[in-house]
Amino acid sequence: MSLDSKIPEGPIDQKWTKHKMDSKLINPANKRKFTVIVVGSGLAGGSAAASLSEMGYQVKCFCYQDSPRRAHSIAAQGGINAAKNYQNDGDSVNRLFYDTVKGGDFRSREANVHRLAEVSSNIIDQCTAQGVPFAREYGGLLDNRSFGGAQVSRTFYARGQTGQQLLIGCYQALQKEISKGGVEMHTRTEMMDVVLVDGHAKGIVVRNLVTGEISSHAADAVCLATGGYGNVFYLSTNAMGCNVTAAFKAYKRGAYIANPCYTQIHPTCIPVSGDYQSKLTLMSESLRNDGRIWVPVSKDDAEAIRDGNKKPEDIAEEDRDYYLERKYPSFGNLAPRDISSRAAKEVCDEGRGVASTGLGVYLDFKDAIERLGEDVIRARYGNLFQMYEKISGDNPYQTPMQIFPAVHYTMGGLWVDYNLQTTIPGLHCLGEANFSDHGANRLGASALMQGLADGYFVLPTTIANYLAGQKPGSINTKMDEFTQAEAIVKERIDKLININGTRTVDSFHKELGLLVWEQCGMARSKEGLEKALKRIPEIREEFWSTARIPGDADGVNTELEKAGRVADFLEFAEVMCTDALSREESCGGHFRLEYQFTEDSAEVKEGKTQPGEALRRDDEYAYVAAWEFNGVGIPPTLHKEDLEFENVHLAIRSYA
Numbered sequence: 001m002s003l004d005s006k007i008p009e010g011p012i013d014q015k016w017t018k019h020k021m022d023s024k025l026i027n028p029a030n031k032r033k034f035t036v037i038v039v040g041s042g043l044a045g046g047s048a049a050a051s052l053s054e055m056g057y058q059v060k061c062f063c064y065q066d067s068p069r070r071a072h073s074i075a076a077q078g079g080i081n082a083a084k085n086y087q088n089d090g091d092s093v094n095r096l097f098y099d100t101v102k103g104g105d106f107r108s109r110e111a112n113v114h115r116l117a118e119v120s121s122n123i124i125d126q127c128t129a130q131g132v133p134f135a136r137e138y139g140g141l142l143d144n145r146s147f148g149g150a151q152v153s154r155t156f157y158a159r160g161q162t163g164q165q166l167l168i169g170c171y172q173a174l175q176k177e178i179s180k181g182g183v184e185m186h187t188r189t190e191m192m193d194v195v196l197v198d199g200h201a202k203g204i205v206v207r208n209l210v211t212g213e214i215s216s217h218a219a220d221a222v223c224l225a226t227g228g229y230g231n232v233f234y235l236s237t238n239a240m241g242c243n244v245t246a247a248f249k250a251y252k253r254g255a256y257i258a259n260p261c262y263t264q265i266h267p268t269c270i271p272v273s274g275d276y277q278s279k280l281t282l283m284s285e286s287l288r289n290d291g292r293i294w295v296p297v298s299k300d301d302a303e304a305i306r307d308g309n310k311k312p313e314d315i316a317e318e319d320r321d322y323y324l325e326r327k328y329p330s331f332g333n334l335a336p337r338d339i340s341s342r343a344a345k346e347v348c349d350e351g352r353g354v355a356s357t358g359l360g361v362y363l364d365f366k367d368a369i370e371r372l373g374e375d376v377i378r379a380r381y382g383n384l385f386q387m388y389e390k391i392s393g394d395n396p397y398q399t400p401m402q403i404f405p406a407v408h409y410t411m412g413g414l415w416v417d418y419n420l421q422t423t424i425p426g427l428h429c430l431g432e433a434n435f436s437d438h439g440a441n442r443l444g445a446s447a448l449m450q451g452l453a454d455g456y457f458v459l460p461t462t463i464a465n466y467l468a469g470q471k472p473g474s475i476n477t478k479m480d481e482f483t484q485a486e487a488i489v490k491e492r493i494d495k496l497i498n499i500n501g502t503r504t505v506d507s508f509h510k511e512l513g514l515l516v517w518e519q520c521g522m523a524r525s526k527e528g529l530e531k532a533l534k535r536i537p538e539i540r541e542e543f544w545s546t547a548r549i550p551g552d553a554d555g556v557n558t559e560l561e562k563a564g565r566v567a568d569f570l571e572f573a574e575v576m577c578t579d580a581l582s583r584e585e586s587c588g589g590h591f592r593l594e595y596q597f598t599e600d601s602a603e604v605k606e607g608k609t610q611p612g613e614a615l616r617r618d619d620e621y622a623y624v625a626a627w628e629f630n631g632v633g634i635p636p637t638l639h640k641e642d643l644e645f646e647n648v649h650l651a652i653r654s655y656a
């Protein structure tokens with residue numbers, strides 16, 4: 001199948017307007033005849049479900065938590081970007097567009113990114129109207145702060161709880177539609193498969209997580225807003241339940257997965273503290289507005305700190321290396337995440353890391369507290385400081401925080417065209433679950449922007465382009481396709497329950513996670529990826545013969561839920577490593593050790609970049625890699641969507 005991205009014709013700044021004008025309309029009397037399934041009620045799914053219902057469609061919305069309020073979006077801390085230019089510091093739609101394309105290391109689709117930048121302002125208006133309590137300046141205007149990869153302040157925030165406040169706004173809108181009867185909400189319900197009728201997505205099979213019942217739901221279109229797959233790495237900043245299952249089931253039914261190797265490793269997380277940890281904690285990027293990142297200049301000082309013989313306060317100013325400020329003077333501590341993470345790894349690899357493991361750097365607020373006073377810092381970041389102190393036992397007002405990069409976000413996901421439709425007609429995908437607008441690296445505060453752009457503004461317009469060609473209500477769950485899909489789901493659950501082995505599901509997840517972290521994490525190489533690709537099928541085989549899943553399938557069984565998700569990670573990880581192996585370049589979050597600038601590179605000699613920076617190979621790899629499923633353990637087929645850069649010219653990405 002050839003990939004048609006359906007990018008509208010015309011100048012970049014008119015494409016979305018033109019597309020809205022050219023898009024099909026469904027009249028209000030007909031809208032209510034269409035049913036749309038939305039799987040996911042985080043910011044992307046919740047906003048889509050509420051908006052579609054408000055427009056008159058019948059919506060069925062699903063989530064596995066006990067309330068839409070508990071979607072992982074609630075964890076978002078730092079903020080949401082929008083090109084409002086309230087600060088009058090030179091921001092514009094064009095600048096947000098430019099920053100995002102550059103930030104993504106030139107691996108995103110220009111037309112989508114421009115649309116995102118255009119819609120960004122509407123999101124803030126919508127959320128403010130809902131009552132989201134964005135931080136305000138003294139005069140009453142909404143306040144902004146800066147995030148990585150930008151030299152302007154365009155990030156709107158609600159203290160360190162932006163995701164929570166946005167989700168409450170979105171949830172209110174959803175709840176209004178639920179009580180109006182437009183949205184039928186199914187909580188504690190996990191989607192186990194997509195059902196295709198004549199090649200179109202027309203329903204889903206779900207498991208009730210309380211009773212264990214398997215049932216089907218039919219619709220005229222299906223939308224997946226099921227979040228990211230960062231938990232394939234086991235340790236990540238994602239909520240424990242985040243998984244790849246829904247997207248992966250769609251992949252197995254014919255939806256392509258795009259750029260699965262693009263993972264975002266966030267530079268400011270609390271370092272791993274031991275073998276029995278199951279979760280990592282993010283310290284919001286917003287902290288880099290005021291915190292300065294450093295390690296000791298000398299390995300001896302670093303060693304003394306690690307051994308407990310010195311404290312950070314004992315290191316004199318001239319013996320500190322503020323390495324981001326040194327390497328990237330224009331952006332300093334607000335260099336983008338991929339670059340900041342790699343820089344942290346570099347200084348730790350040199351033996352200058354702090355924390356007992358040597359895998360940590362300092363985030364220091366001493367100067368900011370001296371300059372602004374503790375009260376100001378407390379007002380800006382109080383809840384984050386409190387969280388840090390509770391976890392680490394250190395008071396960050398008095399001593400620097402210790403941080404280290406951790407898996408945080410996934411830029412890869414289901415391939416979608418400009419209408420957010422996957423390669424399966426009728427199956428749409430939004431939010432972090434799609435391959436998104438962030439290319440090879442997402443800029444901070446842009447995920448909330450994208451999820452809400454997709455849900456409030458893009459999908460509600462574009463879905464009509466599909467629905468207008470469909471006969472509403474022509475599908476029902478008595479059709480053979482549903483019976484067959486339910487049988488497949490039941491068979492897989494029986495298989496899991498009947499393994500009757502001795503090894504915990506967690507131990508498999510941990511082994512897989514460590515393997516992909518080492519071979520497909522912050523640095524990748526051909527050798528390491530081949531090693532991972534050999535080992536993953538072995539772990540999978542061991543899982544299916546020795547995993548222990550206690551209990552049965554007829555009620556609440558969280559081990560069974562976890563086992564299904566880990567089984568999918570064990571297949572998905574192979575696609576991720578295959579993608580990483582085939583992309584013989586470094587870009588954004590995908591850093592192949594073989595492809596980096598060296599002292600001898602002409603570009604380094606010309607002063608355009610520095611040794612150790614990612615070496616992109618635009619002639620061969622300026623494409624989206626979309627993978628087609630061929631069977632478990634069989635290499636997937638690669639389809640390429642060539643990327644064209646007409647408005648932001650391909651260049652070495654520099655933040656120096």
Ligand SMILES: Cc1cc2nc3c(=O)[nH]c(=O)nc-3n(C[C@H](O)[C@H](O)[C@H](O)COP(=O)(O)OP(=O)(O)OC[C@H]3O[C@@H](n4cnc5c(N)ncnc54)[C@H](O)[C@@H]3O)c2cc1C
Nearest residue numbers: 040041042044064073077078079191227431432445447448
């Ligand atoms: C700690 C942290 C802080 C962050 N801070 C920021 C920030 O400040 N700014 C920013 O822009 N981004 C931030 N991000 C990223 C951002 O929060 C996420 O990318 C975004 O919230 C994802 O939203 P979503 O709606 O796509 O998915 P989610 O919020 O993950 O929602 C997924 C939904 O899908 C449902 N679901 C999943 N699978 C199934 C299934 N099989 N069956 C039924 N339902 C299913 C879930 O129940 C849930 O309702 C942060 C991320 C983390 C981890």
